Amino acid sequence: MKNTKAILETPGKMVFKEAAVPEPKNDEVLIKVEYVGMCGSDIHGFEHGPFIPPKDPNQEIGLGHECAGTIVKIGPQVKHLKVGDRVAIEPGVPCGKCRFCREGHYNICPDVDFMATQPNYRGALTNYLVHPEAYTYKLPDSMSTMEGALIEPASVGVHAAMMGDVKPGKKIVILGAGCIGLMTLQACKALGATQIVVVDVIEKRLNFAKKLGAMEVINGKTEDTVARTHEILGELGADIVFETAGSAITAAQAPLIVMRGGKIMIVGTIQGDTPINFLKINREVSIQTVFRYANRYPVTIDAIESGTFDVKSMVTHIYDYKDTQKAFEDSLNLKADIIKAVIKIDEL
Numbered sequence: 001m002k003n004t005k006a007i008l009e010t011p012g013k014m015v016f017k018e019a020a021v022p023e024p025k026n027d028e029v030l031i032k033v034e035y036v037g038m039c040g041s042d043i044h045g046f047e048h049g050p051f052i053p054p055k056d057p058n059q060e061i062g063l064g065h066e067c068a069g070t071i072v073k074i075g076p077q078v079k080h081l082k083v084g085d086r087v088a089i090e091p092g093v094p095c096g097k098c099r100f101c102r103e104g105h106y107n108i109c110p111d112v113d114f115m116a117t118q119p120n121y122r123g124a125l126t127n128y129l130v131h132p133e134a135y136t137y138k139l140p141d142s143m144s145t146m147e148g149a150l151i152e153p154a155s156v157g158v159h160a161a162m163m164g165d166v167k168p169g170k171k172i173v174i175l176g177a178g179c180i181g182l183m184t185l186q187a188c189k190a191l192g193a194t195q196i197v198v199v200d201v202i203e204k205r206l207n208f209a210k211k212l213g214a215m216e217v218i219n220g221k222t223e224d225t226v227a228r229t230h231e232i233l234g235e236l237g238a239d240i241v242f243e244t245a246g247s248a249i250t251a252a253q254a255p256l257i258v259m260r261g262g263k264i265m266i267v268g269t270i271q272g273d274t275p276i277n278f279l280k281i282n283r284e285v286s287i288q289t290v291f292r293y294a295n296r297y298p299v300t301i302d303a304i305e306s307g308t309f310d311v312k313s314m315v316t317h318i319y320d321y322k323d324t325q326k327a328f329e330d331s332l333n334l335k336a337d338i339i340k341a342v343i344k345i346d347e348l
Helices: 040-048 145-149 151-163 179-190 203-211 225-233 248-257 297-306 321-333
Strands: 003-010 013-019 028-037 066-074 086-089 128-132 136-138 171-175 195-200 216-219 238-243 258-266 286-289 315-320 340-344
Touching: 013 321, 028 086, 028 145, 040 321, 066 145, 066 151, 086 145, 136 297, 145 151, 145 340, 151 179, 151 297, 171 179, 171 225, 171 248, 179 195, 179 203, 179 297, 195 203, 195 225, 203 216, 216 225, 225 248, 238 248, 248 258, 315 321, 321 340
Parallel strands: 171 195, 171 238, 195 216, 238 258, 258 286, 315 340
Antiparallel strands: 003 013, 028 066, 028 128, 028 340, 066 086, 086 136
């Protein structure tokens, strides 16, 4: 077996390096990676470097954490998976010992080892990787490994919608129709909501939101987002507003859209300071941040398998492993065309 990995040499430049095939530890599996989804955090990392730079300037930076493939070797203590199983991985491995892990909130474990970020910056753009069995999930026979790679972003949407307590009859606004916004839309639909308004500035994304079941869409570039949401949903506004764009602009709009006693769910990664008009939300509005997911992979896999979630049609661009550099460049330069891009991993 030959192994290589794609590494961020400097912002804007990916290079390939040869690498040893890792050996699975007692509770780990060795996976031949087949597909890696391109997340907004990966694209940010490609352009600017990681959100949290490593302490060591010589630290090797890998990108990619949405991945699936086939098990080719298992450690001696692996009990529930076997060679030949097609699997998806949950990329964050928590410590399992801290208060947050013990309480079931392992996604906020301060010592979590999350792929392509601190502390190891180990990316999924490689031929072979090892991962603990506990955070590796067997795919149903009907699910492709490409779909398996998208379980990770779908789980973000599921987690956000479930934390927001989405129910039938709730009026919802989703600010941002990128991958996470569209996953959140599908999760809200799966939980019974029908009055869903989606906002973005890219027409292709808005058209896709309509296809996935949005009641109405708003182009924030050409329309007054706040006025239009009230026109559609009524004077009181939305029960729940999801900020999924990762933008200070949309985050500042959320208090102007949410109704009294409603919820603002901050799903996107927003850098810097965001001004919030608290006078607009001092009628018992809740602001809840959403960080990745916890305990959501099983329900997300079921939703995709049942057809409740459509992740396959969201993939608009597939790149060969050898074209990783182009995949990242296109993701920066063709934002109006790309809904979701994936990289198909094969030998160079």
